[in-house]
Amino acid sequence: MLILILIFAFIVLWIIIGKLYINILKRTPYYKGESPFFNGLTFNRLNKRHTIPKINFLTLVKYLIFKKNPIFKYKKWQNPNFKIPVEIPETKNDEGIKCYFINHSTVLLQVDGLNIITDPVYAKIAGLFYIGPKRVHPPGIAFNNLPPIDIILLSHNHYDHMDIKALIKLQKRDNSLIVTPLGNDYILKRKYKKSKIVTLDWGEHFHYNTNTTIYLEKAYHWSRRSVYDQNKALWGGFVIATNNYKIYYSGDTALVDGKIFQAIGNKHQGFDLALLPIGAYLPYEFMQYVHTSPEDAATIHKLTNAKKSIGIHWGTFQLSGETYYQPKEDLEIAKNKLGIPTTDFITLAPSEYIKIN
Secondary structure (H helix, E strand, O other), rough: HHHHHHHHHHHHHHHHHHOOOOHHHHHHOOOOOOOOOEEOOOEEEOOOOOOOOOOOHHHHHHHHHOOOOOOOOOOOHHHHHHHHOOOOOOOOOOOOOOEEEEEOOEEEEEEEEEEEHHHOOOEOOOOOOOEOOOOOOOOOOHHHHHHOEEEEEEOOOOOOOOHHHHHHHHHHHHHHHEEEEEHHHHHHHHHOOOOEEEEEEEOOEEEEEOEEEEEEEOOOOOOOOOOOOOOOOOOOOEEEEOOEEEEEEOOEOOOOHHHHHHHHHHHHHHOOOEEEEOOOHHHHHOOOOOOHHHHHHHHHHHHEEOOOEEEEEOOOOOOOOOOHHHHHHHHHHHHHHHHOOOOOOHHHHHHEEEEOO
């Protein structure tokens, strides 16, 4: 009997300690400064009406069961024999923009003497421990073949964008600078105290050198890395402005009314290149509040006055209802509908690149 009482007491004590610990974690802010978008603990979403994706349970069940949703079916890349470059030149003094699609939202940009990478994800699973969607093809550029990285643009803390191991490896190898929205430094420095990080609020900018400025711009999205930290860190998109070029990386975003993209385009007077997400949009009934469909992305392409756009955030992890290749197909339909020339908004296979002069 005494043993049973002790076991019961231990379980009760464990539950109480667990709840106290979770409450402490919930009340611990990632950011302790001031921001017009911050309430002291969490950051406010721009589309406040929908604090999380608007999910109608009956709609979700209907979609999963009756529309033959492929969300749990892992299909291989259509061209599994694509060639991965053995070596990527540094091109420190190369003219123009070189843009290599690696996978998902990971893109290598070589512009005006810099190597810049967006949301470097090399993990096999986009999730915590072994829980999460598996990648269906290797990165288009192997990690060891990456050139020395000067700047890492980290848009937010979701697992398919913040790969802690890859970030630490890059910083240890190249002493790279991470530029990220407010609060994400808290997560990174818990794992690697020597991290070089610049944090920005929406509308702020950072002069990397006399030739390059990084701006953080608004996005319709959210953040979460665990059960207790929803929106404790900010999210956003980036503008890379050099003396010769302007590049827009939207990060994850929804379209909503499109006003912020019109404002971004006007502020920076258009872009030579835009990296826009085209995947994770079905069922559209609720995904539209956090992600863009190919047609939404095509609309952003026009609103921001981008000369050339590349579709990202597709074909790597199964995050929603569409098949791996549906975004590419739907983008062609959207371009035709919106009157966008076919070469103005394209997709690349992993390891492919384009050069813009």
